[in-house]
Amino acid sequence: xxxxxxxxxxxxxxxxxxxxxxxxxxxxxxxxxxxxxxxxxxxxxxxxxxxxxxxxxxxxxxxxxxxxxxxxxxxxxxxxxxxxxxxxxxxxxxxxxxxxxxxxxxxxxxxxxxxxxxxxxxxxxxxxxxxxxxxxxxxxxxxxxxxxxxxxxxxxxxxxxxxxxxxxxxxxxxxxxxxxxxxxxxxxxxxxxxxxxxxxxxxxxxxxxxxxxxxxxxxxxxxxxxxxxxxxxxxxxxxxxxxxxxxxxxxxxxxxxxxxxxxxxx
Amino acid sequence: xxxxxxxxxxxxxxxxxxxxxxxxxxxxxxxxxxxxxxxxxxxxxxxxxxxxxxxxxxxxxxxxxxxxxxxxxxxxxxxxxxxxxxxxxxxxxxxxxxxxxxxxxxxxxxxxxxxxxxxxxxxxxxxxxxxxxxxxxxxxxxxxxxxxxxxxxxxxxxxxxxxxxxxxxxxxxxxxxxxxxxxxxxxxxxxxxxxxxxxxxxxxxxxxxxxxxxxxxxxxxxxxxxxxxxxxxxxxxxxxxxxxxxxxxxxxxxxxxxxxxxxxxxxxxxxxxxxxxxxxxxxxxxxxxxxxxxxxxxxxxxxxxx
Numbered sequence: 086x087x088x089x090x091x092x093x094x095x096x097x098x099x100x101x102x103x104x105x106x107x108x109x110x111x112x113x114x115x116x117x118x119x120x121x122x123x124x125x126x127x128x129x130x131x132x133x134x135x136x137x138x139x140x141x142x143x144x145x146x147x148x149x150x151x152x153x154x155x156x157x158x159x160x161x162x163x164x165x166x167x168x169x170x171x172x173x174x175x176x177x178x179x180x181x182x183x184x185x186x187x188x189x190x191x192x193x194x195x196x197x198x199x200x201x202x203x204x205x206x207x208x209x210x211x212x213x214x215x216x217x218x219x220x221x222x223x224x225x226x227x228x229x230x231x232x233x234x235x236x237x238x239x240x241x242x243x244x245x246x247x248x249x250x251x252x253x254x255x256x257x258x259x260x261x262x263x264x265x266x267x268x269x270x271x272x273x274x275x276x277x278x279x280x281x282x283x284x285x286x287x288x289x290x291x292x293x294x295x296x297x298x299x300x301x302x303x304x305x306x307x308x309x310x311x312x313x314x315x316x317x318x319x320x321x322x323x324x325x326x327x328x329x330x331x332x333x334x335x336x337x338x339x340x341x342x343x344x345x346x347x348x349x350x351x
Numbered sequence: 352x353x354x355x356x357x358x359x360x361x362x363x364x365x366x367x368x369x370x371x372x373x374x375x376x377x378x379x380x381x382x383x384x385x386x387x388x389x390x391x392x393x394x395x396x397x398x399x400x401x402x403x404x405x406x407x408x409x410x411x412x413x414x415x416x417x418x419x420x421x422x423x424x425x426x427x428x429x430x431x432x433x434x435x436x437x438x439x440x441x442x443x444x445x446x447x448x449x450x451x452x453x454x455x456x457x458x459x460x461x462x463x464x465x466x467x468x469x470x471x472x473x474x475x476x477x478x479x480x481x482x483x484x485x486x487x488x489x490x491x492x493x494x495x496x497x498x499x500x501x502x503x504x505x506x507x508x509x510x511x512x513x514x515x516x517x518x519x520x521x522x523x524x525x526x527x528x529x530x531x532x533x534x535x536x537x538x539x540x541x542x543x544x545x546x547x548x549x550x551x552x553x554x555x556x557x558x559x560x561x562x563x564x565x566x567x568x569x570x571x572x573x574x575x576x577x578x579x580x581x582x583x584x585x586x587x588x589x590x591x592x593x594x595x596x597x598x599x600x601x602x603x604x605x606x607x608x609x610x611x612x613x614x615x616x617x618x619x620x621x622x623x624x625x626x627x628x629x630x631x632x633x634x635x636x637x638x639x640x641x642x643x644x645x646x647x648x649x650x651x652x653x654x655x656x657x
Contacts, residue, residue: 094464097457098473104454105480105534108491111501115494125504168373178370182648187377189647193584193640195592197609198629201616202384205626209387231380234373288482295594295609299616309486316490316599320497328487335483343475 109332116325133326140323143311150291150308153222157229158286162279164230165237165286170267172238173245191235200299203228207300220302228300229293233286240285244278245271277345284342288335385633392423392626423627433628436606437635443522443597443607444590447529451537451586452579454530459541459578460571463548474542481535489528489599496524496600520602528596533589537582544578545571577646584643588636608632 119130137143168188172181191199207224210216217223252274256266272279294309301310315324427433462473480488495501496518503515518524548571556566594609601607608628615625 094457094461097454098461101454101458101534102473102476104531105477108488108495108531109480109483111494112487112491122499164373164376167369168377171370171373175370180374184370184374184377185648186644187382188373189644190640191381193588193643195589195609195632195636197592197594197612198385198388198633199381201612201625201629202388203380205387205391205622206380206384227380231376234376238373285482292484292486294486295613309484312484312486312490313595316486316493320490320494324487324490325494328484328490331487332483336479339475339479339482 112325112328116322116329118322133322136323137326146306146308146311149305153225153229154287154290157226157233157290158283160230161233161237161286162283165234166241168238169241169245173242188238189235191232196295200296204299220300221305224300225297228296229290233289236285237282240282241275241278244275248274388626388629391623392630393420394623396621396623423623427627436608436611439606440591440608443526444587447526447590448583448586450530451534455534455537455541459538459545462542463545477535477538485532486595488532489595492528492600522605525597525601525605528600529590533586536585540581541578544575548574581646584639588639592632
């Protein structure tokens with residue numbers, strides 16, 4: 086138990102977790118408030134949840150966000166895994182360290198710069214080769230793949246380095262082709278990293294406001310963009326209700342994923 | 352026929368494609384875009400879409416000239432508002448990073464010292480907010496800090512204040528928001544390096560007569576340095592370019608470079624100046640980014656070697 090820790094540390098931990106969670110709890114509590122005022126409690130109500138279902142702009146943007154997040158998480162896992170395999174298993178090749186830096190760079194780049202840079206390449210490409218036509222779901226997805234790939238590469242790279250290599254070598258010795266070895270041995274062994282990579286990419290894509298705002302076109306507003314423009318007009322209990330739904334969903338997802346990964350490990 | 356099929360198959364499974372696909376993607380959608388930002392930062396503002404003039408022009412037959420103009424940069428250099436903005440972004444980010452370190456270090460230390468089942472739970476509780484919407488976590492603070500918000504109402508009820516404190520739309524709120532949102536980024540690398548510390552070293556220090564504070568200063572703190580640096584860079588770099596937090600919590604009095612780039616781009620539609628500002632910000636960040644990259648490389652190399 087925590088008894089081992091000194092009193093000061095316990096206080097720090099309690100205050101720290103209070104700081105992390107108190108704002109989230111206020112969001113959840115006031116989503117059930119019947120008053121439009123978000124700070125004065127006037128009685129229990131679920132009407133803000135009902136009004137969410139009637140907000141067509143919000144629902145349409147949530148649909149756009151889910152599509153983008155599903156596509157970009159899947160592609161990011163594919164590309165990120167390839168990049169990690171290349172870096173860990175292929176040994177030295179020309180430009181390896183440059184490639185390695187390039188894979189983690191999107192992670193530390195300020196979003197405003199990434200967003201601006203991606204918009205400019207889309208505009209440039211459209212001018213020179215006519216693709217992608219205009220901006221919308223496709224350009225947001227491409228932007229998110231680039232961002233999320235970096236996270237997946239790091240996760241999978243860690244897992245590949247930890248992995249026991251003798252299994253792959255045994256399969257190769259028994260005459261399996263490299264692709265077969267990768268599909269039958271490597272992929273199942275790194276699957277927990279692929280799962281957590283996919284979930285992380287999905288959450289990142291669903292959460293991104295800045296990059297999406299740069300590369301989105303008319304009619305392709307994502308959920309964070311719609312939330313952002315409504316927050317600018319002030320607080321609304323409807324946003325609190327939406328936040329509660331998102332937080333509950335994410336918490337359940339993380340717990341299930343944590344349980345799955347934990348169970349596989351032991 | 353079979354031979355050709357096999358050839359096609361092997362060409363697809365060769366490592367060549369495994370390298371080209373992710374590498375090509377990153378070159379096209381990450382590296383080249385930055386070169387374009389650099390290029391456009393040297394061009395003129397023009398009406399129309401895209402709102403900038405091309406750098407290269409065919410003047411006469413076969414004569415290609417490249418026009419570089421530095422007006423965007425000299426414009427930024429002469430307007431002291433931009434310089435102040437860079438400075439303020441840096442100061443806010445540094446204070447935010449130090450705040451994260453002060454709160455995050457004891458937390459990470461406590462987590463590392465807790466028993467395994469509790470440790471897993473505590474770690475998961477640090478990661479959980481990181482997965483929920485960033486935007487909504489910032490939004491939560493509007494409700495807490497606004498004049499009729501949660502905090503002011505509570506303070507008034509306790510009789511501590513009579514008129515509401517101005518907390519929202521201040522630089523203070525921006526720093527608080529940065530600390531709140533980036534705390535998990537600080538705790539996780541700190542935890543990773545604190546957890547690795549061999550406890551017998553600390554005990555040896557005690558045996559040799561060190562007091563707890565001395566043992567911390569001479570043994571634990573230096574050994575946790577990789578975590579301190581990694582965590583600080585993970586907070587500092589995105590915090591300098593932060594847009595959402597100063598926009599929602601900072602009001603008009605807080606100037607941060609992410610916000611200025613956003614406004615130049617979306618409100619003034621001045622793409623060349625926005626690009627020049629982005630390039631200058633990158634130059635500002637090149638030192639912290641390269642520190643972080645080097646640390647990351649060393650860690651990965653250590654992983655690869657084992």
